[in-house]
Amino acid sequence: MSGALITAYRSFNNILKHLPVEESLPEILLRVIELTEKTFNYRQTSILLFDKNTKKFTPFTNKNRHQLCRERFMVNPNKIHFESICEKEKIIISEHITTNNEYRKYYSLKTINSVSSCYGLPILSSSNKILGIIYSHCSQNSLMTDNEYELLEMAATICSISIEKNIKEQELNYIASYDCLTNIWNRRAFYRQINKSIKDIKFKNKYIIIFYVDIDKFKMINDQHGHRFGDRVLKKYASKLKQFNNEKTGAARLGGDEFIVYSEVNCLIEANVKKNSILSELNKIEIDGVLITASIGSYCIHASKIQDVSIDSMINQADMCMYKEKHLSRSL
Incomplete structure (x- = not known):
C-alpha cells in the first residue's frame, strides 16, 4: 500500500x-x-x-x-x-x-x-x-x-x-419541532421561534401580538362525527394558520384543539388588522356540511415592556382574552 x-x-x-x-x-x-x-x-x-x-x-x-x-x-x-x-x-x-x-x-x-x-x-x-x-x-x-x-x-x-x-x-x-397530525410547529418550536422574535424586537419600536385560537365545541364535534372528522377539522385549521407564516409571523398547535400565533407588528392598528384577517380565515369553516367556528383571544405588548413579561404570561393573557370572547359570543 x-x-x-x-x-x-x-x-x-x-x-x-x-x-x-x-x-x-x-x-x-x-x-x-x-x-x-x-x-x-x-x-x-x-x-x-x-x-x-x-x-x-x-x-x-x-x-x-x-x-x-x-x-x-x-x-x-x-x-x-x-x-x-x-x-x-x-x-x-x-x-x-x-x-x-x-x-x-x-x-x-x-x-x-x-x-x-x-x-x-x-x-x-x-x-x-x-x-x-x-x-x-x-x-x-x-x-x-x-x-x-x-x-x-x-x-x-x-x-x-x-x-x-x-x-x-x-x-x-x-x-x-412539528406536530405529527397537523404538520405545523409544536409547543417547543413555538417557544424557540418567539424567543428569537423577542430578542429581535427588544431594541425596536415594535409590538408582538399573540393570538390564542380555540375551536368552539370541539368535544361535541368529536362525539357527534367521530375522531377522524375531528382530525380533519384540526388539519383544516392548521392549514389556514400556515397561510400566515412568514419571517415575522408563526403558528403552532399547543395541543388538543388549541392553536397559537405570534406576530411582529409596527403598531396597534396593524395588530387589529392582523387579528381581523385571522378571524376572517378561521371563523365559519364548513366541512361536509358541518359549520365550525373558533374563538380568538389576543395579547399585544410593546418592545419596551417585553423584558418584564414571560412567554407563558403572554400566552395566558391571550388565553384569558379568548375565553372572554367565547363567553361573550355565547351570551349574544
Missing part, C-alpha cells in the same frame, strides 16, 4: 472520528473533495447530490466557498440518466470518454470541459438507495489505478455516512 493511500486512510478515519459531533454536511463533503484531490493532485473531484423529490442530481456547492466547488464540477447533471447508471453500482464512465459506447447515450460530450477520462461511483445508502455520485476527472486519457479506485471507494463511503447522518438529523429535528 502506497504512503499516499495510507495517509488518505488516516485522514478519512479522522473525518469519521469527528463526524458525530462536528461540522455540517457541506464542510464534510468539501473535506472529502480536498483530501481526494490532495492525494492524487492530477485529478479533480466533484460530487452530485440526488434529490429524491425531483429525481435529479445537483452539483454539491458550499455556500461559503461556492466558486471553489463550481470550478471542480465538470459534468452536466441534467444529462445523467440516474436510474440506469445507479443500478449498475459500479464505476461510471471510463479512461476514454469518447470511445465508451456504453455511456455515450447518457452524456453530451460538449458539456464536459476539457475532461478526457472520468470515473464515478454511486453514493449508496445503507439500504442501497442512491444518495449521489462522486466523480474523479482527468484532462488526459488515464486508467485509474487500484489505489485511486480504492480512494474513490473510501470517499464514496464517507459521503454516504455523512449524507445519511444529515438526513436522520433533519428527520429528528422535524419530529422534535
Whole structure:
C-alpha cells in the first residue's frame, strides 16, 4: 500500500472520528473533495447530490466557498440518466470518454470541459438507495489505478455516512419541532421561534401580538362525527394558520384543539388588522356540511415592556382574552 493511500486512510478515519459531533454536511463533503484531490493532485473531484423529490442530481456547492466547488464540477447533471447508471453500482464512465459506447447515450460530450477520462461511483445508502455520485476527472486519457479506485471507494463511503447522518438529523429535528397530525410547529418550536422574535424586537419600536385560537365545541364535534372528522377539522385549521407564516409571523398547535400565533407588528392598528384577517380565515369553516367556528383571544405588548413579561404570561393573557370572547359570543 502506497504512503499516499495510507495517509488518505488516516485522514478519512479522522473525518469519521469527528463526524458525530462536528461540522455540517457541506464542510464534510468539501473535506472529502480536498483530501481526494490532495492525494492524487492530477485529478479533480466533484460530487452530485440526488434529490429524491425531483429525481435529479445537483452539483454539491458550499455556500461559503461556492466558486471553489463550481470550478471542480465538470459534468452536466441534467444529462445523467440516474436510474440506469445507479443500478449498475459500479464505476461510471471510463479512461476514454469518447470511445465508451456504453455511456455515450447518457452524456453530451460538449458539456464536459476539457475532461478526457472520468470515473464515478454511486453514493449508496445503507439500504442501497442512491444518495449521489462522486466523480474523479482527468484532462488526459488515464486508467485509474487500484489505489485511486480504492480512494474513490473510501470517499464514496464517507459521503454516504455523512449524507445519511444529515438526513436522520433533519428527520429528528422535524419530529422534535412539528406536530405529527397537523404538520405545523409544536409547543417547543413555538417557544424557540418567539424567543428569537423577542430578542429581535427588544431594541425596536415594535409590538408582538399573540393570538390564542380555540375551536368552539370541539368535544361535541368529536362525539357527534367521530375522531377522524375531528382530525380533519384540526388539519383544516392548521392549514389556514400556515397561510400566515412568514419571517415575522408563526403558528403552532399547543395541543388538543388549541392553536397559537405570534406576530411582529409596527403598531396597534396593524395588530387589529392582523387579528381581523385571522378571524376572517378561521371563523365559519364548513366541512361536509358541518359549520365550525373558533374563538380568538389576543395579547399585544410593546418592545419596551417585553423584558418584564414571560412567554407563558403572554400566552395566558391571550388565553384569558379568548375565553372572554367565547363567553361573550355565547351570551349574544
